[in-house]
Amino acid sequence: MTEQGVGASLLRKEDDRFLRGRGQYVGDIRLAGMKDVAFVRSPLAHANIRSVSAHEAIRGQVVLPADLKGVKPIVAVSGLQGFKASEQPILAHDKVRQVGELLAMCVADTRAAAEDIAAQVDVDLEELPAVHDMLKAREPGSALLHEHWGDNVFLETFVDVNFAAALDAPIKVTREISTARQNMSPMEGRGTVAYWDSRMEHLVLYTGSQMPHIVRNGLAECLGLDQVQIRIISPDVGGGFGYKGILLPEDICLGWYAMRCGHPVRWLEDRRENLTAGTNCREHHYRITGYADRDGKLRGIDCEATVDSGAYSSYPFSACLEAAQVASILPGPYDFPSYRCHTWSIATNKCPILPYRGVARTGVCSAMELIIDAIARECELEPHEVRRRNLVRPEQMPFDNITKKHFDSGNYPEALDRAIAAIDLPSIRVRQKKGEADGRLIGVGHSVYCEQGAHGTSVYAGWGIPMVPGHEQATARMTPDGGLELRIGAHSHGQSMETTLPQVAHEILGIDTRKIKLVHGDTEYTPYSTGSWGSRCAVMSGGAVATASRELAGLIKKIGAHLLQTEVDSLELSGGQVHGANGSVTIEEIAHTWYRRPQDLPAGVDPRGLEVTIGYKPQRDSGTFSYAAHAVVVAVDPEMGDIEILDYVIVEDGGKLINPMVVDGQIYGGLAQGIGTALYEEMNFDASGQPLASTFADYLLPGPTEVPAPRLDHMETLAPYTEFGVKGIGEGGAIAPPAAISNAVNDALRGYGVELLRSPITPRRVLEAIQRSQHNQPARQLQGAVA
Amino acid sequence: MKPVNFDYARPKDVAGAIALIGDESRTVKVMAGGQSLGPMLNMRLVQPDLVVDITGIGELKAVTDQGDRIVVGACVTHADFEDLRVPDVTHGALPSVASGIAYRAVRNRGTIGGSLTHADPSADWISILSAIGASVTVAGPAGSRTMSVEDYMLGALEADLRPGEILVSVSIPKLGHGARWGYYKSCRKTGEFAHAIGAFLHDPERGASRAVIGATESKPIVVAAATAFIGDGQGDKPAKGFDANATAKLLEASGMVDQIDRQTHVVALRRAIERAYPA
Numbered sequence A: 001m002t003e004q005g006v007g008a009s010l011l012r013k014e015d016d017r018f019l020r021g022r023g024q025y026v027g028d029i030r031l032a033g034m035k036d037v038a039f040v041r042s043p044l045a046h047a048n049i050r051s052v053s054a055h056e057a058i059r060g061q062v063v064l065p066a067d068l069k070g071v072k073p074i075v076a077v078s079g080l081q082g083f084k085a086s087e088q089p090i091l092a093h094d095k096v097r098q099v100g101e102l103l104a105m106c107v108a109d110t111r112a113a114a115e116d117i118a119a120q121v122d123v124d125l126e127e128l129p130a131v132h133d134m135l136k137a138r139e140p141g142s143a144l145l146h147e148h149w150g151d152n153v154f155l156e157t158f159v160d161v162n163f164a165a166a167l168d169a170p171i172k173v174t175r176e177i178s179t180a181r182q183n184m185s186p187m188e189g190r191g192t193v194a195y196w197d198s199r200m201e202h203l204v205l206y207t208g209s210q211m212p213h214i215v216r217n218g219l220a221e222c223l224g225l226d227q228v229q230i231r232i233i234s235p236d237v238g239g240g241f242g243y244k245g246i247l248l249p250e251d252i253c254l255g256w257y258a259m260r261c262g263h264p265v266r267w268l269e270d271r272r273e274n275l276t277a278g279t280n281c282r283e284h285h286y287r288i289t290g291y292a293d294r295d296g297k298l299r300g301i302d303c304e305a306t307v308d309s310g311a312y313s314s315y316p317f318s319a320c321l322e323a324a325q326v327a328s329i330l331p332g333p334y335d336f337p338s339y340r341c342h343t344w345s346i347a348t349n350k351c352p353i354l355p356y357r358g359v360a361r362t363g364v365c366s367a368m369e370l371i372i373d374a375i376a377r378e379c380e381l382e383p384h385e386v387r388r389r390n391l392v393r394p395e396q397m398p399f400d401n402i403t404k405k406h407f408d409s410g411n412y413p414e415a416l417d418r419a420i421a422a423i424d425l426p427s428i429r430v431r432q433k434k435g436e437a438d439g440r441l442i443g444v445g446h447s448v449y450c451e452q453g454a455h456g457t458s459v460y461a462g463w464g465i466p467m468v469p470g471h472e473q474a475t476a477r478m479t480p481d482g483g484l485e486l487r488i489g490a491h492s493h494g495q496s497m498e499t500t501l502p503q504v505a506h507e508i509l510g511i512d513t514r515k516i517k518l519v520h521g522d523t524e525y526t527p528y529s530t531g532s533w534g535s536r537c538a539v540m541s542g543g544a545v546a547t548a549s550r551e552l553a554g555l556i557k558k559i560g561a562h563l564l565q566t567e568v569d570s571l572e573l574s575g576g577q578v579h580g581a582n583g584s585v586t587i588e589e590i591a592h593t594w595y596r597r598p599q600d601l602p603a604g605v606d607p608r609g610l611e612v613t614i615g616y617k618p619q620r621d622s623g624t625f626s627y628a629a630h631a632v633v634v635a636v637d638p639e640m641g642d643i644e645i646l647d648y649v650i651v652e653d654g655g656k657l658i659n660p661m662v663v664d665g666q667i668y669g670g671l672a673q674g675i676g677t678a679l680y681e682e683m684n685f686d687a688s689g690q691p692l693a694s695t696f697a698d699y700l701l702p703g704p705t706e707v708p709a710p711r712l713d714h715m716e717t718l719a720p721y722t723e724f725g726v727k728g729i730g731e732g733g734a735i736a737p738p739a740a741i742s743n744a745v746n747d748a749l750r751g752y753g754v755e756l757l758r759s760p761i762t763p764r765r766v767l768e769a770i771q772r773s774q775h776n777q778p779a780r781q782l783q784g785a786v787a
Numbered sequence B: 001m002k003p004v005n006f007d008y009a010r011p012k013d014v015a016g017a018i019a020l021i022g023d024e025s026r027t028v029k030v031m032a033g034g035q036s037l038g039p040m041l042n043m044r045l046v047q048p049d050l051v052v053d054i055t056g057i058g059e060l061k062a063v064t065d066q067g068d069r070i071v072v073g074a075c076v077t078h079a080d081f082e083d084l085r086v087p088d089v090t091h092g093a094l095p096s097v098a099s100g101i102a103y104r105a106v107r108n109r110g111t112i113g114g115s116l117t118h119a120d121p122s123a124d125w126i127s128i129l130s131a132i133g134a135s136v137t138v139a140g141p142a143g144s145r146t147m148s149v150e151d152y153m154l155g156a157l158e159a160d161l162r163p164g165e166i167l168v169s170v171s172i173p174k175l176g177h178g179a180r181w182g183y184y185k186s187c188r189k190t191g192e193f194a195h196a197i198g199a200f201l202h203d204p205e206r207g208a209s210r211a212v213i214g215a216t217e218s219k220p221i222v223v224a225a226a227t228a229f230i231g232d233g234q235g236d237k238p239a240k241g242f243d244a245n246a247t248a249k250l251l252e253a254s255g256m257v258d259q260i261d262r263q264t265h266v267v268a269l270r271r272a273i274e275r276a277y278p279a
């Protein structure tokens, strides 16, 4: 390892601007003559539209549904059999299906003035019964969102692998486990600036996006434009987490308007729009049964999983991304012989469900890990014993599990053992017996997950959604002074790629990372890519940069061979120089010669010069399998229901870490979000489909004082199919915490004989559970407790 | 989330402010720290024609010592208490409670007068000042009036301000030598408004023994003779004598129907009392 290469904890290049407040986000872009947009949004969750109109004085500044002639709705179909497509209108015309749906667009010199106009647009709606409960929505007789479907089911899937064989197991444990509807809450909301560039004859759309090329696909389809007529620029992105992977109707509206109005227009989402109209995710419900032998050996799992997919299938991930994945990933890191899973993706009058960091896995991990703990209680075993008995073992690797997931490598039991050792389970058991002076109850919990990342063509072709990743491309291009530009089509929204990808190139070319620049976030300058999602960039963009760098190394050596008057094969590239038997030449000299002194090169020089664009796929594209064991100690206040995290340990295996510091950062951030899922975040709706939080006063996020500093431990089992053995780890931190924390709380409350099976675990839910408990025999007599 | 267009005035004295507020031809809103008003403006829950910013009025930022009490201007900020720019006459009660309000950024601007006038039942000042026995003075076209803080708060988001009046000062008694206080607030995260508050004061020198249960649906419940809950408060561990059932009954009688709410409020008060008598 060099100081700058793969494996170095190089400080982040991007921090120089971020920490000085010099980042450039959509909100920082000021264009001459730019006007602001405010949308008129539906106040109702489900209604027929009688009319939307604007009086004469404001009509010129208002775009109404009827104005958008020829604009196509957003359609994101999954190729899975039986999937029912929805049409997400750009401005709703017949019906609204969620609060916040767009009805009209208002344009003025300032956002405040645009809001003044929006307040004058006349909206006449006829309210319909709202579908707000996904389980009831499955039942016959429910109100319907998309009437022609005949029900509210986007997709239903069923899988049965030898399930009947589990039925005679001596242990059978059934639980209903659920996760709340959440909002992914990037610090920066969505925002778009659009204008028509009359010189280039294209529509320029600045939008903070994880996947600019996919936005271009979708925009071209909806607006009926050629792709050369669209340029998407994604500047700095203040957090995405999946939300900025979505094509929004707002983007289409702005693009359409910018082509007609003669000036730039801007929409900056505010927090109320973000919370009430934009960012729903996560709502899962499981009815799950675990079958096991008395020693905790799993015989089978049976599950009915329902996901509240919201009103529309969002582009490009579709409405079934979560539920349909549940069936294939529920078994998690465990090896068992019988399995049955039935899933439903349900349409309700809520915002479309969007993929949030840890897509589907967070819910799945909760369901599986809570049922493992329940089995352990039933068998009177320590939960970690049950886990160890069922985890995929290192000698089975590579391993194809019951749903044909291909585990590439790893030692899961070791991760668990290390986590249990680090959390010091025996001393906590002793402490629990002693009791706490302050009357709180201590609990310890853990969870293990695996994170399939960078899964490619073979996996996504099966889903058949509008976006199937193929080869990931990178361009590596030398500058005349021996510097290097890397161009990729994915885009960083916090992944530190401006630091890590130069590290990859440095590893191969030896060029100082200060002279390597990453160009990304602009369809005009970068090769096509499906973008940043699915924990794929280190593997895919990293692999592409490695491949391009190796190609470039060959070209550098060719020119070096001319300059050194020797055979290419005898040359070696290291330390930024090409070395031969008779001497060396620097990469700078080689670049200078190619660009500035071509007269020094022979006629037969390789015309490709010093620029390469090339695609990359791992040897197998079924995905890398990173994994981790989380262990946590909590203290539960049985009088107030408050939960404090006392200790948190994460042992994770991300294969080769390109930059361990960056990986730690990803884990910290993911953990914070996982704690949000576990304890705080919840978007509730009333029976009429109204979202009940519109500010962060009502939608609670964990803050700095609620997120502990975890203790991290890394294992490095190299992935067998990728460059350097890298595995995707971007989402993992957010997957395991709800399960581990729930298990810890349930451990703390063992004495009451209650389990909390719904996240977030709020103080009220804790107190209600204690109240419900049959054996109200706490460890310590509660002083002053009220009967 | 942008406010409607409004005019802005920043008078230099109380009389000037009262004159502006008295203009009945238009909707006028007083602004102090803006920490509660700002969000309401942005969400257009209030749509004033004129905002009168009172933070330029020197008198409203003054602190005067009046022997047995200090009088604090309405625009003194939470941070002024936290940082002891306001002399502490409460054995640490007010600086401690102030430091637990919201986040520092909010405390830098948010004012004691704004908090009391906004009259959020979950706010901290109303509960601790009721326990301490503070009073407020308001001034308006018809002169000034003085009342206890708990009387100033009429109910949720409602203060006893007549048209044209502003809150000018808060009068805080100096606690006696042997005085003990305790405060407990239950919230899920730093900076969140409370779900239950208990505040307790026992000041033998001044003959005061007060208990407050705050963060209810409406104004805090103030018990002016807290000995009802803890006996005479003479033993070394008065919290031991805490009567949870009597407290719960009181809450029930005040309309708190939910049993879990009652439990958390009772526990908050008990813990406040325990904090007044640390081990």
Ligand SMILES: Cc1cc2nc3c(=O)[nH]c(=O)nc-3n(C[C@H](O)[C@H](O)[C@H](O)COP(=O)(O)OP(=O)(O)OC[C@H]3O[C@@H](n4cnc5c(N)ncnc54)[C@H](O)[C@@H]3O)c2cc1C
Residues within 6 Å of the ligand: B029, B030, B031, B032, B033, B034, B035, B036, B037, B038, B054, B074, B075, B100, B101, B102, B103, B106, B109, B110, B111, B112, B113, B114, B115, B117, B118, B122, B123, B124, B125, B161, B165, B166, B167, B168, B191, B192, B193, B194
């Ligand atoms: C994120 C956040 C968290 C918070 N957390 C807490 C908390 O934990 N505990 C807590 O107690 N508070 C909390 N607050 C509220 C905060 O303390 C505010 O400072 C306080 O509620 C209002 O004070 P202000 O000076 O900002 O008043 P403003 O917002 O300026 O005004 C509030 C209201 O009072 C009126 N008003 C203000 N001053 C006067 C006056 N002198 N005479 C007449 N009318 C007046 C205004 O017209 C307005 O209606 C929080 C606020 C925020 C934004």
